[in-house]
Amino acid sequence: xxxxxxxxxxxxxxxxxxxxxxxxxxxxxxxxxxxxxxxxxxxxxxxxxxxxxxxxxxxxxxxxxxxxxxxxxxxxxxxxxxxxxxxxxxxxxxxxxxxxxxxxxxxxxxxxxxxxxxxxxxxxxxxxxxxxxxx
Numbered sequence: 120x121x122x123x124x125x126x127x128x129x130x131x132x133x134x135x136x137x138x139x140x141x142x143x144x145x146x147x148x149x150x151x152x153x154x155x156x157x158x159x160x161x162x163x164x165x166x167x168x169x170x171x172x173x174x175x176x177x178x179x180x181x182x183x184x185x186x187x188x189x190x191x192x193x194x195x196x197x198x199x200x201x202x203x204x205x206x207x208x209x210x211x212x213x214x215x216x217x218x219x220x221x222x223x224x225x226x227x228x229x230x231x232x233x234x235x236x237x238x239x240x241x242x243x244x245x246x247x248x249x250x251x252x253x254x
Contacts, residue, residue, distance in 0.1 A: 127180050128217075128218040130180070130249055130251060131166050131167065131184070133220070133251075134249075135150060135151060136215060137206060138166075138203055138206055143203075143205070144199065144203060144206070147163055148163035150166070151167070153165055158237055158239055158240070159234055159236075159237025159238075159239055160191050160240065161191070162189065162195065162199055163187075163189040164186055164189075165189075166184060166185075167184070170183045171248070177252075179221070179251065179252055180252075182248075183226055186245050186247070187242060187244055189234075189237075190241050192241055193231070195241070197229065200245060204225065204228075208223050209223075218251045218254070219252045220249060220251055221251065222250040223247055223248070223249050224247065224248050225245070226248045227244075227245060229245040230244055231243055
């Protein structure tokens with residue numbers, strides 16, 4: 120009999136919470152979706168779940184989280200990407216509601232990737248693998 124949860128933890132909301140109000144990201148937009156009027160030139164970290172898996176025997180969700188990180192120029196976007204990933208890589212042990220972050224590892228480090236939706240954007244992407252245990 121499977122013990123998979125009926126709903127997975129909202130890892131996007133957890134990551135937004137982990138990154139919000141951090142001095143390293145002061146002044147940056149941190150959200151699951153870009154705000155209205157966003158053109159890719161503001162300092163921003165957009166958080167998306169990109170897959171992952173539930174490991175039944177361990178009662179563990181292992182989502183892949185993609186960070187799309189923007190800045191007014193390439194160096195600013197790179198600095199912000201490194202700051203966001205550093206915060207998340209140190210987040211093991213934090214508790215959010217009924218979920219505990221048990222591990223965070225890097226699946227794909229920050230890489231420059233042009234954004235075809237926001238042509239003026241300076242964007243870095245990175246992917247982190249979270250391990251979340253649910254109560």
